[in-house]
Amino acid sequence: MQWVAAVGVLTLAGCLTAEPEARSGPEALSVATAEVPVPAPVASAPPPAVPAAVPAPDRARPPVVVPVRELGERRRPDVLVTRAEPLPPESINQLAALSPEGGAVTFRAGIVRIGDKDVRAVGVDPSTFRAFTAEGTAEATAVWESIARGEVVASHEAGQALALTLGQAVPVAAPGTAPLSLRLGALATTGVPGADLVVGEETAQALGLPMSTAMLLTAGTDNAGKVKDPVVFAGKVRSITGEAAQVDLLTAPVSNPVALLTGAKAAKAFGAFSYRYFPDGTIEPDARWVRANIQSATLPIMGRVTCHKLMIPQLRGALQAVVDAGLGDQLKTFDGCYVPRFIESNPENSISLHTWGIAIDMDAATNYRGIRGTMHPEIVNIFKRWGFRWGGDWAYTDPMHFELA
Known part of the structure; x- marks a missing residue:
């Protein structure tokens, strides 16, 4: 028997313009099959001539001066760890030690509101987070520069459900606070469960998203260069996090069992x-x-x-x-x-x-x-x-x- 700490096999590809005819495939070019990411042409809204985020009367847009580094080695996101409270620093260090160098990234995750709807959002460092996204989106520097400018990137599903269009000002609020108006810079499937919106670290902090509540890890390869079984890897992750965190497997098992259980x-x-x-x-x-x-x-x-x-x-x-x-x-x-x-x-x-x-x-x-x-x-x-x-x-x-x- 083989068990996984999973949610689902999730992949992503490129971002699209808001025009429906730019999409192809079952839903959109940015939506890949269950197992194999499909590269896709990407596009995003051009940089604005005005500030990227127009603050609401009682909210100031956080200063965003973070440059986006070039994409290095892409990482396969095997396991997602999420927690209601911030992950303890010692747990973060232990989890990062399970992955190869550069194979782990922490980020913020939580709930924000757009109008009367609750929306799941993540706050990331675009330079490090992009390596964990699938082919097409990872290479789309314009998307990550949009996030670094203080703009918001929405999933296609969220964009459709909320009737969002590229370039518009989106009022995003933490529960119980006045909204922060953020320009919609791109539409992209993130590949991360619960990431309907993606913003930068400073914007996420302004929105009240708690720090270090989520972590992506890659299992990497063994000494022989063989990909490590993500199921075994997820078990090691669970041994560190215990029941305080949710552990989701984002890639399919290396092999499937064939023996019939009696x-x-x-x-x-x-x-x-x-x-x-x-x-x-x-x-x-x-x-x-x-x-x-x-x-x-x-x-x-x-x-x-x-x-x-x-x-x-x-x-x-x-x-x-x-x-x-x-x-x-x-x-x-x-x-x-x-x-x-x-x-x-x-x-x-x-x-x-x-x-x-x-x-x-x-x-x-x-x-x-x-x-x-x-x-x-x-x-x-x-x-x-x-x-x-x-x-x-x-x-x-x-x-x-x-x-x-």
């Missing part, structure tokens, strides 16, 4: 427990095991789910990849994860992997046993890339069902 293997991997069973085929696992292993979380598309704690990050990553592929509307219902029972609720059968909370059923109404079902083939491919086995491949099909392989 009940015995599941017990070894996810913990053995005593249980009682009932004539209706349901099972009551030991309460101590449940408290230690079964957790609830809010995930993309599905909302609140209850599963094994080790599967939740991997499931989050797969579902986020479905969203990133533009297929979120293809999944209609969540039909169970942690459901302690025997297979087909028959006490004469083996214990279902739902008992460990390491299997999930979706869209049961149109994907019941014995039929081909309606599960979108690309969703199946995404889940397989994230280490899941699909019941639709079985001789007696169960296309609603995905389980950890």
Whole structure:
């Protein structure tokens, strides 16, 4: 079994002008596939003839004099760490030591308001942060110079949702404060979860974004030049951060497991427990095991789910990849994860992997046993890339069902 501390496989490419015809592909040139970044031509609003950010009457634009360094070596962002409070300096040092030199960057993250909407924003040093963005955006110096001038860069999704246009003054406010008017310098997909807006460090400080609440890290390579497994790397990150921080995997596992988990293997991997069973085929696992292993979380598309704690990050990553592929509307219902029972609720059968909370059923109404079902083939491919086995491949099909392989 392979587990990841993930949210999703996220990539980005170049920025575009505000004209819709500049986009191509499923959504936009700046949106890459789930695994391979697609280079794209980039453009941004030209530097303004007036100050980049026009202050609101009671707010002064922070002075921005930070030059943007040339792009050096690009870095693959393998793991994202986020925390409500600033990361302790000792943790930052320990985390940075896991990555090769230059393979870690801290930045600010938090919530701001545009009008009556809450928007997720990050405050970065454009010279260091750009190396962690995908091909196309990393090379777009105009984008990073825009941020250095004190302008704001928005994701395409945020730009569309908020009806933003390049060059306009955007009123951005910290909760409970007067807005700071910032010029929209570019539209770009950041590749970082929760980064609907990107601003520079000084602007972020003026907006009240807490410092060092997020960190990107690359796993790098071993002595033989082989890319380190990001799953193992994420585990090392988690050993430093503990439960105080969220650890998301931004790249797919190096390899996917192929062995089929049986009940015995599941017990070894996810913990053995005593249980009682009932004539209706349901099972009551030991309460101590449940408290230690079964957790609830809010995930993309599905909302609140209850599963094994080790599967939740991997499931989050797969579902986020479905969203990133533009297929979120293809999944209609969540039909169970942690459901302690025997297979087909028959006490004469083996214990279902739902008992460990390491299997999930979706869209049961149109994907019941014995039929081909309606599960979108690309969703199946995404889940397989994230280490899941699909019941639709079985001789007696169960296309609603995905389980950890």
